[in-house]
Structure formats: structure tokens, C-alpha cells
Amino acid sequence: xxxxxxxxxxxxxxxxxxxxxxxxxxxxxxxxxxxxxxxxxxxxxxxxxxxxxxxxxxxxxxxxxxxxxxxxxxxxxxx
Amino acid sequence: xxxxxxxxxxxxxxxxxxxxxxxxxxxxxxxxxxxxxxxxxxxxxxxxxxxxxxxxxxxxxxxxxxxxxxxxxxxxxxxxxxxxxxxxxxxxxxxxxxxxxxxxxxxxxxxxxxxxxxxxxxxxxxxxxxxx
Numbered sequence: 391x392x393x394x395x396x397x398x399x400x401x402x403x404x405x406x407x408x409x410x411x412x413x414x415x416x417x418x419x420x421x422x423x424x425x426x427x428x429x430x431x432x433x434x435x436x437x438x439x440x441x442x443x444x445x446x447x448x449x450x451x452x453x454x455x456x457x458x459x460x461x462x463x464x465x466x467x468x469x
Numbered sequence: 470x471x472x473x474x475x476x477x478x479x480x481x482x483x484x485x486x487x488x489x490x491x492x493x494x495x496x497x498x499x500x501x502x503x504x505x506x507x508x509x510x511x512x513x514x515x516x517x518x519x520x521x522x523x524x525x526x527x528x529x530x531x532x533x534x535x536x537x538x539x540x541x542x543x544x545x546x547x548x549x550x551x552x553x554x555x556x557x558x559x560x561x562x563x564x565x566x567x568x569x570x571x572x573x574x575x576x577x578x579x580x581x582x583x584x585x586x587x588x589x590x591x592x593x594x595x596x597x598x599x600x601x
Contacts, residue, residue: 399502431525439478449527466485469542
């Protein structure tokens with residue numbers, strides 16, 4: 391992956407969440423969480439740092455393996 | 470995954486985490502600038518602009534089998550996460566023939582759901598097994 395000063399970003403992959411009716415303009419701007427147990431994990435790509443290299447990771451590349459996906463508040467936080 | 474850039478991930482790994490873990494973090498540290506993925510997973514805190522402590526177990530078919538979301542000040546229990554994966558793996562390998570009761574860990578008995586077990590769990594499973 392090319393490295394520059396711009397922050398690389400990833401994002402959800404695949405179909406966007408279903409559009410809401412026009413009279414729900416405020417709801418429309420939200421990204422609706424699409425996760426529940428027993429349902430497919432939403433696919434995404436994300437820039438990554440792994441063993442000294444900058445790389446890109448796509449969740450669906452790990453099909454066939456168990457995955458633990460962890461979110462945390464931020465680097466250099468304490469817990 | 471956090472909203473930090475991969476450059477900050479590198480600094481955190483190289484300057485601090487590699488002092489806790491030999492060789493540094495063994496798995497990819499993912500960047501989610503803007504919280505786009507975190508929003509989809511329901512863990513992004515819009516007010517704080519960061520992601521809560523969410524942990525998702527995803528099986529080989531890409532299906533979420535479990536998740537836990539904590540607010541920032543309380544850390545996870547890695548042993549419990551591993552126990553859950555071991556339980557889900559056992560259930561998956563049994564193709565649904567076995568289930569792991571409360572307090573199950575590797576080596577402890579499983580339940581075989583079926584007509585003969587209905588109303589009879591009390592005979593084979595005791596409440597203290599939930600806690601040991």
C-alpha cells in the first residue's frame with residue numbers, strides 16, 4: 391500500500407444500509423448498526439500496521455478462520 | 470481497531486506495546502479514521518469521537534457468534550473470550566449435537582439436547598457448575 395502524508399482510510403464493503411423514507415431525513419444521515427449474533431459480520435477494509443509493515447486488511451479475507459475483532463478507544467490509552 | 474492512524478499504531482506498538490509483548494503486537498492493528506466501520510458495528514461514540522471497547526467473535530463462515538461492548542475504563546477478560554471461542558468451536562464441530570451449559574470450560578461435560586433431556590437437566594447439571 392502506498393504511504394503518503396494523507397491519512398489512508400477504509401470503510402464498510404458491500405451494499406449500503408437500506409435507505410429510509412424521505413420523511414425521516416434525520417434518521418437518514420445515521421449509519422444504522424447492522425450487527426447481531428447469528429448474522430453476517432459486515433465486511434470492511436481497513437489500513438493496518440502489522441509486524442513492521444503498513445498494509446490493508448479486509449475482513450472477508452479471513453473466511454475459514456475464527457476472528458476476534460476488537461475495538462478500543464485509542465492508542466496510548468491506559469486500560 | 471481504533472480511530473487512530475496506522476502511523477500512531479506503529480508508534481504505540483514500537484514504543485510501548487513491544488515492551489509488554491515480545492516481538493510486538495502479533496495481529497494487525499486496524500485503523501478506522503472517522504469511525505465508519507465502528508458505526509456499522511454499533512460501537513462508535515459520536516460525542517467522544519472514539520470507539521467503545523467492542524469485541525466480536527466471528528466464525529469461519531463470517532457469522533457473528535457473540536459480542537461484548539464495554540465503556541472505556543474497564544478492560545476485557547481475555548480468558549473469557551478464549552473460553553467462548555472454545556465453546557463455539559465445540560458446538561460447531563458437533564454440528565449442534567452438543568451444547569455448553571453455563572460455566573462450561575474445556576474438559577467439563579456438555580449437554581446433548583434432545584427429547585430425553587427435557588426436564589432432566591437438573592439431574593446432570595448442578596448450579597455450582599456455573600461458578601467453578
